[in-house]
Amino acid sequence: MRGLRKLQFSVATIVSSALIPCLVLADDHTGGVPLLSSRPDAPYTFYLNFAGFNYTGNWSSGTPGSTPSYFGVSSTGTFNSTQQNRIKQVWARVAEKYAPFNVNVTTIDPAVAAGRADTDAHRQAYYDSQARMMHTVIGGTGGWSGGGGVSFVGTTQNSYSTSGNGGAGLGRHTNWVFAAQAPTSYQFVAEASAHEIGHGMKLDHQSDFNGTAKINEYSSNNGATGNGSYAPIMGNSYSTQRGTWRIGTAGDNGNPVSQNDVATLLTNNGVGGFIDDGIGHGFGTATDLPLTGLTINNTLAKGVIVPSSSANPQAMGEDSYLSDFFRFRTEGGLVSMKLTNGSQYLTPGTADPGATLDSVLRVYDSSMNLVGMATRDGSTLFSTFSMNLGVGNYFAKISSIGGYSSTFATPASYYTMGSYFLTGSGFTPVPEPATMLGLASGLAFFYRRRRKQK
Ligand SMILES: [Zn+2]
Structure with a gap:
């Protein structure tokens, strides 16, 4: 190390x-x-x-x-x-x-x-x-x-x-x-x-400092363990639930300096800004929720939540990160969604180990009024939404919980960003070619006409 x-x-x-x-x-x-x-x-x-x-x-x-x-x-x-x-x-x-x-x-x-x-x-x-x-x-x-x-x-x-x-x-x-x-x-x-x-x-x-005195070369956030715990990748993250990038103190004994891991990573020549996961980041640019029949196609309904600013990335605050927006339609009935933190490289539909994101799922109606919010599981690794919705168009917004802050030793903030995917059911099937209708709301919706059941 x-x-x-x-x-x-x-x-x-x-x-x-x-x-x-x-x-x-x-x-x-x-x-x-x-x-x-x-x-x-x-x-x-x-x-x-x-x-x-x-x-x-x-x-x-x-x-x-x-x-x-x-x-x-x-x-x-x-x-x-x-x-x-x-x-x-x-x-x-x-x-x-x-x-x-x-x-x-x-x-x-x-x-x-x-x-x-x-x-x-x-x-x-x-x-x-x-x-x-x-x-x-x-x-x-x-x-x-x-x-x-x-x-x-x-x-x-x-x-x-x-x-x-x-x-x-x-x-x-x-x-x-x-x-x-x-x-x-x-x-x-x-x-x-x-x-x-x-x-x-x-x-x-x-590192952990007491004043200007270095007390731990490798911060483990005071040995944080268990659900919802964080420790810095650039310290000791062997025993915590989430090892993430951090804004905290680095440097030599007697001379602590602030280190924003993410900002520093971006200064490497040619890294560029954060990746774009291809999912819309607002109501007006929401991505159609990918479906297979009545259920979400989880291999497509996925993204990576990243900080909203590459010039000055910050860990704390939901608005410090870009949110992902999906739009969907139901003909009325029970709509269920599960938002899982983590990638699914190894087995589609199952989170890989080592999730770094902790996230929030909110559902809005077509007028952008909040309809409901998913319940975060005690594991902090996923959240679930289940609600009877009336016929209509809706949005699902996925956001970072907005970082984690620790007051142990020198205060530090931890990034909560990374991969997620959605699973769920209760949606209108993908139909014949979509018909675009102009709406008085000013938002451009792609309405889907349900295939008539013969
Ligand atoms: Zn090292």
Whole structure:
């Protein structure tokens, strides 16, 4: 978990948002690593390497040598379905941390496509030479280093000479997660992976201070555990329900500084703004609720809640985040919806582990009057709405709960953003071609005419 501050760089500019859809390639290649990518076309590549790596030369002052795979077997060994599932669990958690950003969390080795994967030394040189790339080796106990992992700080956005280590590079784009310390704790492996990648993206530790005195290098938010608990990814989030990005205190003993993790992540050259999930962000631009027959098509009714400002992102307040709006129609009767926090990369309709969003679902009528609100489950992982609605058009608005604040040590605020999806029933079936009717309300509705029952 140490951040080695070896290099300093000028701050890059923030660019406007990029519009790239989420995509996952979920094909397992036989016996190997599941091939998973959260956002294949993104400018940044975070390659999670579970297959082992033989590092050439010195990394900082240490000598990593050969790291076994996540499962301790040779990198040429094969992984069984249980092991593949463990890789998926870790990957999904890391992918969700970075879901609001235009970055790709992948298990696919980019050196293969580049034709530089014939030896690990060539792979090492390739990673160093590529701007906007990080190679995270997940495995081993880290006896050569100590800690749960280790990374250079602020190196990811740049490219580096490969002249060191006999042409293999100095490992600026290789960092480490010592997964063998607790290999079946997916939360540890994933939180540590997101943390080390965060270092590469210029983040320092989120620490606890008493005045100017540092009392914990790794804030765990006072060991917060259980439903609704938060701890910072850049501190120690191994035991909390949600490990999220934070606005809190970083820096050295005697010299605390405020660190807005999300704002800092966006300053990496070429990250751009937050991703656009393609769902409308207001009543007038609401997206038609995707249906399959009478039920919500959950593989389409999904989104990513992100801060509303990329220039000055803030964690606290519902309005600090964009809301997603869907519109739907019922011919009258019971309408049921479930809003689930988290991604569904692994099994459509089932939340992946490691949800970072905590969300609110409100239903409005066609005049934008609040009709009802979903009940948040005690787990804080989903909320449910069930109500008899009269015939008509309605809106479903999905919002962040608006952050979490902690007064432990130096006050801090935690982002509640990330993926969600909707399931539910009681809607009017998708009909013959929609008919557009102008409404006196001034809103442009797409009315759907119900197919007549013969
Ligand atoms: Zn660290």
